[in-house]
Amino acid sequence: MTVHETHSTRIDSDTGKLGMWIFLFTELFLFGGLFLVYAVFRAKYSEDFHTAALELNTFIGTLNTVFLLVSSMTVAMSITAVQKNQKKLAMFLLIVTLILAALFMINKYFEWSHKFEFQLFPGSEVLKNLPRGELLFFGLYYMMTGLHAVHVLIGMILLTINFFKIKSGYVNQDHYLHLENSGLYWHLVDLIWIFLFPLLYLIT
């Protein structure tokens, strides 16, 4: 058991990954609570959910889905690059990932501000006068995409840190747990979006 010898310096990679997986489970359960609420209200107000979902811009949604899917791929590729000791390439791929993530956020920004123009934000008069189910739909929409966006931001911070860690050589061919775990986190962000997208945008 070599774990013990290394405990105070570097965590061995299986241990680190196990920890990350469990953490990702808790994240899933966090969103799971919202999915549960979504399911309850969708069953109760299926008509209203239908109408409200029509308000969302499927095009922007699809575009964002593509951004995230591709970024998931580039992260995975950058891990491979580190494993193959291609430092420059790995850094480049991380930059691409970050750009895609930024595009996602910019899109989100326009999407939200567009709705704000129509007074479709929580607590607004317009929203209060809508049928109850539509109001709840928008509440869920903001809550779910908002929480997801926070996760995107955290993911971006993690990847940026990794960029510098590759640069300084701390993350390298023999030791890439940090990058791997951040990559896992990024896949989770992607995965959750893949659930959110159909639930909010597609099922109308």
Place this chain on the structure above:
Amino acid sequence: MSNSETGTHVSYLDHQGKYKGLLSWLLTTDHKKIGLLYLYSITVFFFVAAILGVLMRIELIAPGQTIMDAQTYNGVFTIHGIIMIFVIVIPALPAIFGNFFLPILIGAKDVAFPKLNLFSFYLFFIGAIFGVLSQFIGGGAPDTGWTFYVPYSAESSTNVIYALVAAFILGFSSILTGLNFIVTIHRMRAPGMGWFRMPLFPWSLYATAWIQVLATPIVGITLLMVIAERVLKIGFFDPALGGDPVLFQHLFWIYSHPAVYIMILPGMGIVTEIFPTFSQKPVFGYTAILISSLAIAFVGYFVWGHHMFTAGISYGSRWFFSFLTFIVAVPSAIKVFNWVSTMYGGSIDLKPPLLYAISFIFLFMIGGFTGLTLGAVAANVQVHDTAFVVAHFHYIIFGGMGFAFFAGIHYWYPKMFGRMYSNRWANIAWAVVFFGFNLLYFPLFVIGIQGMPRRYFDYLPQFQTGHVLSTIGAFVLFTGLVMMVYNLVYHIKRGAIAPANPWKGVTLEWQIPSPPSHENFDEIPVITTDPYVFGKSTENKPS
């Protein structure tokens, strides 16, 4: 304090790390020191909350207003509840004894993620401070009760957001501790320690950790939704906006009922270590105890509905939850049977840890049986939200988890500090605590059945006898607690030097010096026997 029996041995307390003085504590990644950080902060918060409890009891000594008005009373019971539940009973046993002893009991030098461990502590501390602050600043102490039931918690003008944020942060800390323990148990057991050679306290922590990791996020998101409800008027739980308040109760109790087992399982684990040692007999039914721990953790997820019998859930789900609630009692009963059987025919040494452990069984059984009363739909409708409930959960949580804690601290104190406390004072304090406890809470069963509602600062004259007895009990209990803590604190520096194994225990912690060294083991032990083999306790000797 220096305690070098072996000459070269340096206690973890004297270990010279990277930092000196206070920083060596605040920046430590030693699981033992982190355990002590938790111990000290939790003790302080416990006394804050206990004083609030005594203040409530003073208010209730006579009908009408005595020392505080109704609104203050609401704030006091809310903060009392929040501190006791989220700051003390949920984290205490894993964070203090789990941190200190889990690595030692499985023969490891530390937890899997030492830095994360320190981070959890800071989250805990920040969360706790938030909770206490909410009492004093801004719009007034939150008055929703620790359960934050909507719609009131979405509307009350008090500092509810502080309290919600506090609970959220504390939950996050609890998740990270659980995660750390799961990975530690999976990856860092000493060579030879298969799963079924692991002592039972780590097993109980393992079951607990899974609940922490899987149930806490649900309450986390629920609390976030209430915050969103207050700030953004979203309306998930507000009937006026189409939402559903009972939905909140479901989400809340899906977490909070399993959380009850976060509170009690590690306590059961602790007494399971104590009974074999003080009977000098292997624990009776090792596998049964272990499986019942896992069963409790599992079934605990499916009984939350018993908190909602009167909240308008369907007839079918009521009897179903009632049934499941009865099922949950079975593994607990198995454990009680095993503990008693462990003592049977053993050479019993009635030292303070065992005294507390036996009182644990006694109080836990009273709490458990009254829990069944509450689990039965018909009886529940009678006593729902009465003093009976207050008595029940204090018996379970305080009588259970609290007494297990007292048992644990008396058991492991010599190992943690390398000193002995006074046995005589510990016994006297135990008697006072035990007597005060029963005097405080038993009358509440009686007046509860008679119809005394909970969370009321005023009551009808016919309940006064019960309340007076109960308030006297609160003073006796509080005095006992002060005596107990004084005995322990006083002897940290002045007690007699403790031997490595004062109670003739056989698990790994007793085979290293008291207090342990920074890395616990000079050389990782190789495990060759089951955990509770008495008579040949030297076999697992490290190096």
